[in-house]
Structures are given as C-alpha cells and as structure tokens.
Amino acid sequence: MRRRGAGGVDLPLRHPHDRRGEGVLTRTGSRDAVRAVTLDELKFDDQGLIPAVVQEVDTGEILMVAWMDRPAVEATLASGLSHFWSRSRAKPWRKGETSGHIQHVHSVFADCDADVLLVQVHQEGVACHTGQRTCFFTPLKDGEQIALRSAPAGMLERLERTIEQRKANRPAGSYVAGLLSAGEAEVCRKVGEEATEVITAALGGQGDRRVVEEVADLWFHTLVLLGARGIPLREVLKELARRHAGRTIPDR
Numbered sequence: 001m002r003r004r005g006a007g008g009v010d011l012p013l014r015h016p017h018d019r020r021g022e023g024v025l026t027r028t029g030s031r032d033a034v035r036a037v038t039l040d041e042l043k044f045d046d047q048g049l050i051p052a053v054v055q056e057v058d059t060g061e062i063l064m065v066a067w068m069d070r071p072a073v074e075a076t077l078a079s080g081l082s083h084f085w086s087r088s089r090a091k092p093w094r095k096g097e098t099s100g101h102i103q104h105v106h107s108v109f110a111d112c113d114a115d116v117l118l119v120q121v122h123q124e125g126v127a128c129h130t131g132q133r134t135c136f137f138t139p140l141k142d143g144e145q146i147a148l149r150s151a152p153a154g155m156l157e158r159l160e161r162t163i164e165q166r167k168a169n170r171p172a173g174s175y176v177a178g179l180l181s182a183g184e185a186e187v188c189r190k191v192g193e194e195a196t197e198v199i200t201a202a203l204g205g206q207g208d209r210r211v212v213e214e215v216a217d218l219w220f221h222t223l224v225l226l227g228a229r230g231i232p233l234r235e236v237l238k239e240l241a242r243r244h245a246g247r248t249i250p251d252r
Contacts, residue, residue: 043115049085050117057106057120058237063127064135080105082119101125133157156233163227180228187225194218
C-alpha cells in the first residue's frame with residue numbers, strides 16, 4: 001500500500017507478508033512518477049545507517065531525528081510503525097515500545113541524494129523522552145542555549161494539550177475550566193462573539209494588529225469548542241489537507 005506525501009522519494013508501505021527488500025520507491029517530486037528505485041539505492045553510511053527526520057504529517061512539526069539501518073527501514077515499511085537503530089545501545093528499537101508513544105507511519109521519503117529519510121507519522125502522545133511533544137524545543141542564540149517556552153510550529157498543539165488538561169483537572173481560577181464548566185452552549189456563544197469581533201476589527205478600521213489579536217481570540221475559543229466536544233485538532237488539519245489535495249481550497 002503506497003501512501004503519498006510531497007517531494008523526494010516515496011517508500012510505499014507494504015503488507016507484512018511481502019518479501020523484505022522488494023518495496024518499490026517512486027520519485028514524486030512532480031505530479032507524475034519520474035523513476036522507480038529500490039531500497040538498494042539508499043545511501044547508508046559506513047556503519048550501515050541512514051538518518052531519519054520524523055515529522056507529524058498533519059502539522060508539519062518536526063518531532064525527532066533518529067537512525068535507521070536497512071532492517072529498520074524494512075520493518076517500518078512492512079508494519080506501518082516507526083523502527084530505528086540505537087547507536088548508544090547498539091540494538092534495534094521501535095518507537096513507543098516502552099512508553100506507548102508509538103508513531104503510525106503515513107509515508108517515508110528519501111531526499112534527492114537518497115542519504116536522508118523523512119518519515120511522516122501520526123504521533124501518539126509525545127515524541128521526546130523529556131515529555132515534550134517534540135525533541136526540538138531548545139534554540140541556540142549567540143552560542144548559548146535558551147529554553148524555548150513556545151514555538152509557532154506547534155503552538156496550536158500546545159494550546160490543545162493545555163485545554164485537555166484544564167478539561168480533565170478543572171483547576172480553580174482557570175478561564176478555560178470555567179468556560180468548559182459553563183457548558184457547550186456558552187462555549188459556542190463565545191466563539192460567535194469572537195467571530196463578530198474579528199469582523200468588527202476588520203471592517204471598522206481598527207488596524208491590522210487589532211485584527212490579529214481578534215483572530216487569535218477566535219482561534220483559541222474554537223480550540224476550546226473542539227476540546228469541549230472531544231474533537232482532536234488533527235481532524236481539522238486532516239480535513240484542510242484533504243480539501244487542499246482535492247483542490248477545493250484555492251492555492252493562489
């Protein structure tokens with residue numbers, strides 16, 4: 001079964017009973033397949049490894065970087081779950097085998113030189129052993145490490161997790177917890193109120209900054225509504241991706 005993404009070399013996922021190493025890779029840099037290649041054309045290093053960048057398919061968020069040997073690539077394609085090679089432990093491992101935070105593989109691509117893999121996944125739980133959603137949360141600035149409190153790429157996901165926590169724990173004094181406790185009708189009323197304020201800011205000459213602030217309020221309260229109904233953010237992102245792929249969203 002082949003699942004396509006964008007660019008590079010697409011490694012089709014295979015049924016576990018297919019013979020190992022016979023998967024066909026299709027270059028999909030354009031809309032039409034350019035050429036077919038095999039696993040043998042991947043460029044593993046002198047230790048038999050190839051780096052793999054793992055990306056959340058629905059959001060584009062980079063989750064982690066790990067290493068794969070050929071059996072790990074084959075196991076990933078065959079099972080639909082990400083497998084890697086641990087250089088520190090010198091053994092194969094499957095993501096989530098102890099934590100339960102498994103990665104459901106959507107597609108695998110090689111770069112133009114076939115020496116780096118991009119593994120697009122649906123991540124269960126978090127990707128990082130620290131408990132962070134992604135391993136990339138500490139930027140470098142002037143040679144010094146600076147703790148990153150938030151990053152634009154994963155901000156919606158972080159807000160979603162905060163809303164989930166407020167829904168579960170209902171801490172006193174929490175705006176989100178209070179809004180959720182007031183019921184879905186109140187949440188919907190707030191979404192409508194914020195939508196009206198976006199329109200008022202845009203048409204009332206209040207300036208671009210005000211529009212940005214009101215849109216942020218609208219997005220936030222929409223996330224609260226999703227949380228109240230138990231709808232994961234990824235479902236909305238998947239719907240946007242589906243519409244874009246079907247050209248129901250103009251790309252110009």
